[in-house]
Amino acid sequence: MTIRFIAASRLPTPWATFTMHGFEDEATGKDHIALTLGEVADGQPVLGRVHSECLTGDALFSMRCDCGYQLQEALKRVAEEGRGVLFYLRQEGRGIGLLNKIRAYHLQDQGADTVEANEQLGFAADLRRYDLCVPMLGHLGIASLRLMTNNPRKVDALVNAGVEVTERVALTTGLNPHNEQYLSTKAGKLGHMMALGDFTQADDVDIERKP
Numbered sequence: 001m002t003i004r005f006i007a008a009s010r011l012p013t014p015w016a017t018f019t020m021h022g023f024e025d026e027a028t029g030k031d032h033i034a035l036t037l038g039e040v041a042d043g044q045p046v047l048g049r050v051h052s053e054c055l056t057g058d059a060l061f062s063m064r065c066d067c068g069y070q071l072q073e074a075l076k077r078v079a080e081e082g083r084g085v086l087f088y089l090r091q092e093g094r095g096i097g098l099l100n101k102i103r104a105y106h107l108q109d110q111g112a113d114t115v116e117a118n119e120q121l122g123f124a125a126d127l128r129r130y131d132l133c134v135p136m137l138g139h140l141g142i143a144s145l146r147l148m149t150n151n152p153r154k155v156d157a158l159v160n161a162g163v164e165v166t167e168r169v170a171l172t173t174g175l176n177p178h179n180e181q182y183l184s185t186k187a188g189k190l191g192h193m194m195a196l197g198d199f200t201q202a203d204d205v206d207i208e209r210k211p
């Protein structure tokens, strides 16, 4: 695995003006991004989110999952703290890609749950890798993370890759009638550390874009 830093720029958002760092994964040809805010290379644990691409949730306002809500909440929390990092990893559909995710959604429309749909298509439930964060963390000088996630496998994978995770911070937001079943399956079958009662409702999440 070779991750190469390409360029950095400002990225103004409704919550803060982040620095956007672009990386190329030479093995896969994928581009990955890290957004940072404040001084992250001072050796103190950094509030962070390792977010996997979900075009439908992150860009198209899908209510089938919680991705878009989590993305917005994570950026907001980093902004509130004035310091943090968000990795945006291009591993769409838990690693099966966008078109296979649409195939999986089609099976879910017919009654399969999110894990069964992957399996019916011949994929494992989750194909993602997190070791690519290691060179990006190194480039950014980040020593350790306070990680915003409900996913215990993500924490384990990062720790096994050599990343110090000093704390897990829950990120339960965006519950709505379209993703209730999906979130229950994540808790039941994928082991996510959350209960539906922990969630804030999607209605409470506003996307505001103010100059």
Ligand SMILES: Nc1nc2c(ncn2[C@@H]2O[C@H](COP(=O)(O)OP(=O)(O)OP(=O)(O)O)[C@@H](O)[C@H]2O)c(=O)[nH]1
Pocket: 050, 051, 052, 053, 054, 055, 065, 066, 067, 070, 091, 092, 093, 094, 095, 096, 101, 104, 105, 114, 118, 148, 149, 150, 151, 154, 171, 186, 192
């Ligand atoms: N294959 C598949 N991928 C999905 C589905 N719904 C969301 N995804 C993808 O799942 C990834 C997000 O995974 P999640 O399990 O929601 O969250 P996580 O990032 O592992 O865990 P958190 O840190 O708690 O959010 C993104 O890559 C989405 O594109 C689905 O039904 N099938």
Ligand SMILES: [Zn+2]
Pocket: 054, 056, 057, 058, 065, 066, 067, 068
């Ligand atoms: Zn999603």
